[in-house]
Amino acid sequence: MKKKYALALMLGAAVPGAGAIVLNHLGIIPFWAYAAVLIAGFPLFLLGLGLFWMAREGKADVPFLGY
Amino acid sequence: MIAELLFATFFGLLLLGIHRKVIARIQRRPGPPVWQEILHMLKFSFKTTWVPATASAALFVGVVLVAIGIWTAALLVILSGGSLLVIFAIYMLHKIVEHGFGLSSGSPYGKFGGVRSVISAASEIPLFVTVAAIAIFTKSLMISDIVAYQEVHGPLLATIPLAAVAMYVVLLSKMPFGPFSIVESKELVSGYKTEHFGVWRAGLEVCNGLKTYVLLMTFILVFIGSLPFWMILVAMILVTVSLSFVCALSPMLSPYDSVTIQTLIAGLMVAYVALLGVMS
Amino acid sequence: MNEIGGAPLFFLEFGDIVIYFTPFTLTLFLLALVFSVFVLVSRPERQIDIAFGGDAYYAKEISLSELRFRRFMSIACGLACMGAMVTGDVFDFTLFVSLVGICNVGIVAAVRSRHVQNAAYQYGLVALAGTVPMFAAAAMVAATTGTLSMLELAKGTATVPVAARALLVLGVMGEGMAPFYAAKAEMFRAPGAPYVIMCSLSSLLIFLRVAEVILLI
Numbered sequence: 001m002k003k004k005y006a007l008a009l010m011l012g013a014a015v016p017g018a019g020a021i022v023l024n025h026l027g028i029i030p031f032w033a034y035a036a037v038l039i040a041g042f043p044l045f046l047l048g049l050g051l052f053w054m055a056r057e058g059k060a061d062v063p064f065l066g067y
Numbered sequence: 068m069i070a071e072l073l074f075a076t077f078f079g080l081l082l083l084g085i086h087r088k089v090i091a092r093i094q095r096r097p098g099p100p101v102w103q104e105i106l107h108m109l110k111f112s113f114k115t116t117w118v119p120a121t122a123s124a125a126l127f128v129g130v131v132l133v134a135i136g137i138w139t140a141a142l143l144v145i146l147s148g149g150s151l152l153v154i155f156a157i158y159m160l161h162k163i164v165e166h167g168f169g170l171s172s173g174s175p176y177g178k179f180g181g182v183r184s185v186i187s188a189a190s191e192i193p194l195f196v197t198v199a200a201i202a203i204f205t206k207s208l209m210i211s212d213i214v215a216y217q218e219v220h221g222p223l224l225a226t227i228p229l230a231a232v233a234m235y236v237v238l239l240s241k242m243p244f245g246p247f248s249i250v251e252s253k254e255l256v257s258g259y260k261t262e263h264f265g266v267w268r269a270g271l272e273v274c275n276g277l278k279t280y281v282l283l284m285t286f287i288l289v290f291i292g293s294l295p296f297w298m299i300l301v302a303m304i305l306v307t308v309s310l311s312f313v314c315a316l317s318p319m320l321s322p323y324d325s326v327t328i329q330t331l332i333a334g335l336m337v338a339y340v341a342l343l344g345v346m347s
Numbered sequence: 348m349n350e351i352g353g354a355p356l357f358f359l360e361f362g363d364i365v366i367y368f369t370p371f372t373l374t375l376f377l378l379a380l381v382f383s384v385f386v387l388v389s390r391p392e393r394q395i396d397i398a399f400g401g402d403a404y405y406a407k408e409i410s411l412s413e414l415r416f417r418r419f420m421s422i423a424c425g426l427a428c429m430g431a432m433v434t435g436d437v438f439d440f441t442l443f444v445s446l447v448g449i450c451n452v453g454i455v456a457a458v459r460s461r462h463v464q465n466a467a468y469q470y471g472l473v474a475l476a477g478t479v480p481m482f483a484a485a486a487m488v489a490a491t492t493g494t495l496s497m498l499e500l501a502k503g504t505a506t507v508p509v510a511a512r513a514l515l516v517l518g519v520m521g522e523g524m525a526p527f528y529a530a531k532a533e534m535f536r537a538p539g540a541p542y543v544i545m546c547s548l549s550s551l552l553i554f555l556r557v558a559e560v561i562l563l564i
Contacts, residue, residue: 031147035140038072038139038143039139040136043131043133043270050266053113054112054116124389125385125388126385133378144370152558156375156555159552163547173406174395178394192551
């Protein structure tokens with residue numbers, strides 16, 4: 001995955017998440033909607049962050065088969 | 068809520084680090100520093116990452132998302148005092164996640180780890196469900212009701228100690244290096260997580276941190292009741308250290324023995340719950 | 348019923364057959380949905396096997412016709428599983444669970460390998476035998492209480508005999524393949540992902556749901 005897409009994924013998860021925090025704090029959206037955004041967004045954010053941060057992209061290879 | 072989520076991740080990983088340190092000290096090794104698991108998570112997210120050529124790609128990646136998502140949901144359920152049955156469900160779904168991790172890569176090692184995870188579900192799920200015996204006393208499975216019950220009647224640990232033992236065995240089977248941790252046994256390289264490297268493994272570490280935190284928190288809320296927050300954290304460390312003693316002093320069982328012993332314990336629990344049901 | 352799986356969030360009524368979502372059943376439903384989507388979009392794995400006696404290894408491929416059939420069965424299994432998670436009727440529940448059993452046999456039996464088909468045959472026998480106690484349980488519930496609706500039974504006006512609950516659990520254990528049949532290594536000789544994951548998912552989901560059902564009724 002290109003780092004650009006990873007950054008987009010990370011921000012795409014972070015922005016609705018931050019929005020949900022603010023909206024829930026202001027009492028505009030109920031708790032369950034906030035929880036749903038968080039449950040869906042947190043994993044995507046973490047993976048996006050990791051893929052954005054990772055050292056480099058490699059080529060696909062067959063699994064580890066033993067020493 | 069974000070703050071709690073991050074705290075739970077890091078504190079859970081710290082508990083796993085303490086677990087490793089205590090095991091090492093019992094076995095008279097120096098052991099890694101207690102923050103080693105946190106470093107692991109950060110290290111893995113900086114590693115080269117790809118999807119193996121033989122993997123079932125969507126499942127390979129998707130299962131990492133599901134792993135983090137379900138334990139985030141479990142944390143929210145705990146914090147909002149939801150149903151204990153939902154925690155059962157998420158615990159069970161973690162079995163599917165382990166199976167998915169192992170199955171999706173095409174590696175024989177991962178596959179065996181995943182298959183062992185499904186076999187052990189046969190004994191761990193009944194074990195966890197026997198914890199529902201508390202419903203006989205509390206008339207409810209909502210964690211908030213269970214905590215409220217204990218404020219009036221004292222800790223359930225004293226009322227139904229054997230149900231606490233069942234939950235303790237569940238915790239034990241989820242700790243690494245324990246007698247029942249057959250899914251990541253060393254003859255399978257790293258078991259179900261063999262092929263999830265780099266960022267995928269970092270995601271799995273986050274899931275492990277959250278899982279440890281949530282399961283220990285459930286144990287304390289359900290069997291000891293509500294304590295001040297710092298006391299809960301201290302109690303979690305104490306439970307972890309006791310688990311470390313068990314893990315350090317017992318060998319890993321073979322898969323069938325592990326399932327047999329857990330099934331025997333689950334059978335005892337069912338008899339105990341039936342007895343409680345008749346007496347009440 | 349508030350105390351079992353959380354307060355109900357939503358009711359969908361089809362006459363006297365009610366579908367309801369509690370936090371518990373909603374969690375299970377969503378997971379069945381998510382994994383069905385994975386099955387739909389995922390390519391199958393190419394399982395690596397080692398040729399004994401040397402360093403050689405080979406990747407097993409899955410043929411297109413086999414892929415299509417297994418994918419169809421997996422998705423059918425996902426749908427049946429979603430139905431079993433949210434239904435509020437004991438008889439519908441048993442129907443969905445027996446459908447899950449049939450689809451699980453289908454997922455495994457599509458593989459053209461003698462070992463795998465033997466395993467599928469044996470599991471099929473158990474699944475067929477499992478339907479007997481399960482439908483017997485539903486019949487006993489209807490005969491003793493006069494209703495099959497879980498919402499009516501949850502009110503506690505009529506007690507369901509312990510034998511009916513025991514038979515229901517027994518039947519569902521027969522239908523759910525994963526934990527008991529995972530020990531049959533034959534089943535994993537064929538490339539499994541993402542289809543075999545539906546076997547284990549659906550089995551464990553119906554176990555959880557039956558735990559809720561017997562606590563409820």
